[in-house]
Amino acid sequence: MATLNRLVAATDLSAPARHAVDRAASVALATGAALHLLHVATPAPIERLRRLAGQIPPDLEKLMRDEPGGALNGLAHAVQQRHGLTAQVHLASGPLLQQLREHADTVDADLVVLGARGASFMRHMLLGSTADRMVSKATRPMLVVKQAPHERYRTVLIPVDFSANSLRSIRLAQAVAPGARLILLHAFEVPFEGMMEYAGVQTDQIQHYRTNARREAQQSMEELRVQAGLPLESTPTLILHGDPSLLLVQQEQELDCDLIVMGKQGDNAVEDMLLGSVTRYALAQSQCDVLVSV
Template identity: 40%
Template structure:
């Protein structure tokens, strides 16, 4: 994803959704993109309401009118607060998952608010946000920090799979003026067995240095493939646990955005959020942009 021209932000009018709509508007204004706000009136919830209050035949109409007023008011606040942002609104009626996913097909980016301090810890498995993260075929920006215009420091973890270059391009596109750090985390294969086999400290350190140098070379090659945007990328290679190292690096550089792939390397993770991505989403204090497979 080299360009984000059409942004979709799903809102339920909560405080967390308000953070997401503000971030979406900030990104849209920065990129000269269009932003559409979407609110879905849940059809199952409406049926429940009618069943509970059978005498309120016009309840659905009133709820729809209220939602229309609220979404237009939100769009107005964004236009007033952020110069040059182009905002349209849309009301859906039906299953929230289906409506949001269908709308996302005509967008380049879906923006969601993170509920609570830990977006995935606080999600019940099978919740709307969890399912959207799994099923969306477009990048998903999970916004959790109070938006400061615009992104200043972005961290891009790379694992040298086919998705790494795309994540770097996406970071350069969504944060055109930010400092970009491309991070690779490595583990020395069989390091524990090397110690048990009596391999000397000097030899183990030599293996580490070789692995680090090879990884650094590959990160630089990825950056070079981005052309002019590659000149903004600072390579970083560390040894350790992937998730923990990503979170530590984000804190170290005071990142306001992490850009990473949705899936891990395992085929078993093909339908789920990869374990490293899940961990980062759970504990990151900044926004996280998840790229689809």
């Protein structure tokens, strides 16, 4: 099983972004990992104000530059008061993604925790190219927090494709959410199914292909469950026919999951394209937190 030793929680110091810090603290307490709080300041607002005002009084500029450090220390104090956990604080300046990656590398983080919403960059974390870059360039597991944490993770949905990434996702789920109920989901479609329907292939023949595909998936699911050491009686498995993105979000809501754990890519170019789109869809459309394994 994977272990967590160091967590980095990135925050823009807004009220919504504190959900990510609280969740990171909850995971740190559950796993015994050390917690690092990171705020990446950008000079852009001060530079814009300077362009508008022409000149900023030195005292005011110093106050604006010092404020993030004080707020970050205040957040660490709140974590101590609320969770009884001492967090190390780090203030950086520069491009967000670059600073986040560099700091995660410096402390050798096992998990990076981000808020889905915030006052500035976090607000856009799940939208457009920023999310794509975060997922495609992530070299460490990334937890995107969408909900205020009221308790530890209880029900975790893990979409699997039976590649090596599937086992990694299971191990990561066990590490981040110890004691949670794990549900394995595999969504399948017959290759060229839509084309066959358009070409007039008989419905019963297509159904025969679906039956074979389901049987193959059931065998692979059982092999994965055994390989992961998951008990049969307490590990629900779902094998459903249809669009993977839509089924993932549908099952997340029907099963009242509070975490989705999934890989960012598959074992070949086709799977890379498919799972990349499913991951992005989950980040944008799911209600619960999303943990992306690498």
